[in-house]
Amino acid sequence: MKSHIGNILNDLEKDNVQAYLLTQFTNVEYISNYKPTSFAFCIIKENPIIYASGMDMELARKDSTIEVKEYESYAAMIDELKKEGIKSLAIEPSLPFSTYSKFRDDFEISSKTYIDKQRMIKTPLEIEKIEKATEIAQKSFLELDILNNRNTEKEIAFDLVRFMIGNGADKESFDTIVTSGADSSLPHAIPQAKRLEEPILIDWGALFEGYCSDNTRTMVYSEHQQEIWDIVAEAHDKAIKAIKPGLKCCEIDKVARDIISDYGYGDRFIHSTGHSLGLDIHETPGFSLRDDTIIEKGMVITVEPGIYLEGEFGVRLEDTVSISKRANVIGNLPLNID
Known part of the structure; x- marks a missing residue:
């Protein structure tokens, strides 16, 4: 965490900015090991x-690796910064306007993505935690015995979360998706109180020591469903094989998208090919048409192509990869669940 702060201080010096204000919970956690439960202002x-x-003071004093003071008021905090001679202040792009407005009259404000750039590259310890989260999630999925399960979508989603917590997760890393039949054509379907239909799509993840995992599997039953599954699997596999440092993220999206388009389903692939994850389930960069970020070692990004046939069904297959000289799939869950 000292290295994270040191890198940000170097960025501040280059841009001739004196301090950096963070309020997003996971950014504060990334810098200090303390995750707020109410609110916090972290000033680098x-x-x-x-x-x-x-x-939050008891928690902050216990967990934070940097100095903590109890918040009194905006005026007191601003006064302390001004007494230090701070005149320029960088902020997160996501800072609420109501908070920005408290500072704008006293400081020269600039919006900076220093923290996002830091979080793009995971440390070995961060990758270990994502691997453990994935291990927990995949083990729990297999415990569902989904092909012999007679529960409703909502009950299966509940069981999956219960299994993940039982296997060591802090909680689910996002709202678990269990969907089936025609509803599987909705990428963010909400589990319903109905028995499983065909096909079955499950998108789930575990949170372990603050770090997320993310997988999707689709189980198909008819010849047409299998045909779509095979196309998505080809896009998934070839996109992963194409990943290497030095390429642009948008080039990987193009690999997956071109395959699906070549089969005539380009307009049915309605989201990006993948997103980074870490302390948050959605981080930057991502494998999307508009993201020209250069891929680097240490990035952790999902690969999740999909085809969605409105009113019929959908297929999505998702794994998370860590990037070294190539993309390494995290976990060992087969794409095809028999």
Whole structure:
């Protein structure tokens, strides 16, 4: 975490900015190991500090690797910064306008993505935690015995979360998707109180020590469903094989999208090919048409092509890869669930 702060201080110096204000919970956690439960203001400067709410002080003092003070008011916090001679302040692009407005009259404000750039590259320890989250999630999925399960979608989603927690997860890393039949053509379908139909699509992940996992599997039953599954599997596999440092993220999206388009289903692939994950389930960069970020070692990104036939069914297959000289699939769950 000291290295994260050091890198940001270097960025600040290059841009002639004196301090960087963070309020997003996972950004504060990334810098300090303390994840707020109420609110917090983390200010990266020569002597970084967190202003935490009174209800969080015990937690912050226990977990934070940097100095913590109890928040009193905007005026008191701003006054302390001004006494240090701070005149320029960088902020996260996601900072709410209501918060920005408290600072704009006292500082020269600029929006910077220093923290996003830091979080793009995972440390070996971060990758270990994502691997463990994936291991827990995949083990729990197999415990469902999905092909012999007679419960409803909602009950299966509940069981999957229960199994993940039982196997060591903090919780699910996002709302578990269990969908089937025609509803599987909805990429973000909500589990219903109905028995499983065909095909069955499950998108799920575990959170382990703050880090997310993400997988999707689709189980198909008819010849037409299998035909679509095979196309998606080809796009999934070839996109993963194409990943290597130095390429642009959009080039990987193009690999998957071109395959699906060549089979005549380009307009049925209605989302990007993948997204980074870590402390948040959606981080940057992503494998999308518009993302020209250069792929680097240490990135962790999902690969999840899909085809969605409205009113009929959908197929999505998703794995998460860590990138070294090539893309390494995290976990060992087969694409095809027999």
